[in-house]
Amino acid sequence: MTQGAGGNAGQVYASLVATRLAEEEGRQGSLQTRGLAVVTTSGTLVTLIFIVAQFVFRGRVITTVPGASRWLLTIAAVAFVVAAIAGLWANIPRDVGRPKSNDIAQRIDSKWNESAASAEKTVAAARAHQLQKLEGVNDSAARAVLAGLAVEVLAIALAAAAVVVAVFPR
Numbered sequence: 001m002t003q004g005a006g007g008n009a010g011q012v013y014a015s016l017v018a019t020r021l022a023e024e025e026g027r028q029g030s031l032q033t034r035g036l037a038v039v040t041t042s043g044t045l046v047t048l049i050f051i052v053a054q055f056v057f058r059g060r061v062i063t064t065v066p067g068a069s070r071w072l073l074t075i076a077a078v079a080f081v082v083a084a085i086a087g088l089w090a091n092i093p094r095d096v097g098r099p100k101s102n103d104i105a106q107r108i109d110s111k112w113n114e115s116a117a118s119a120e121k122t123v124a125a126a127r128a129h130q131l132q133k134l135e136g137v138n139d140s141a142a143r144a145v146l147a148g149l150a151v152e153v154l155a156i157a158l159a160a161a162a163v164v165v166a167v168f169p170r
Contacts, residue, residue, distance in 0.1 A: 010117065014124040021127055024134040028096075031141040035090025038148040042084040045152070046077065049159045066169050072162035079155035086148030090141035097133030099126045 107122065 010120060010124065014120060014127075017124055017127045017131055021131045021134070024131060024138055027138050028134065028141070031138060031145055032091050034145045035087040035141065035148065038087030038090075038145060038152060039084045042080045042087070042148075042152055042155070045156060045159075046080050049073075049076070049163075066165050069162040069166040072158045072165065076155045076158035076162060079151050079158060083148045083152040083155060086144045086151060089144035090148075094137045094140075095133065096137050097130040099130070 111119065111122075
């Protein structure tokens with residue numbers, strides 16, 4: 001990097017980009033883990049709801065389930081599926097702007113003898129581009145995880161309401 005009167009600002013920017021890129025890569029892993037947790041808990045909660053329903057109704061003969069309970073359980077089941085899909089959305093592989101190996105090989109072949117400052121600037125620019133793409137991907141994943149959690153809470157409330165309606169019919 002070329003030095004100006006005040007020093008080598010390029011190294012400072014390159015360090016900042018490298019630090020932020022590492023943070024976003026960590027955030028990506030965390031969001032993917034949370035997305036899978038939404039999928040797992042949705043499946044587990046659906047199972048638990050039906051186990052609890054069997055326990056609650058044990059020893060009681062229920063000839064018909066109230067219509068309101070059926071609708072609430074149906075909507076809850078759909079909501080759990082939507083929550084699981086949202087959780088999976090956070091794990092869909094996406095382009096995060098990583099430099100392609102062909103581009104790297106081409107630069108090595110064509111620019112090997114250029115100055116180190118020029119190479120540092122090119123690498124910093126590539127990392128900055130990757131950071132921009134990764135931030136966008138992570139923001140999308142974060143929205144999906146949040147939506148999945150919100151829909152999962154709704155599904156739990158609907159399932160609980162269905163049980164209450166079935167246990168305490170009018």
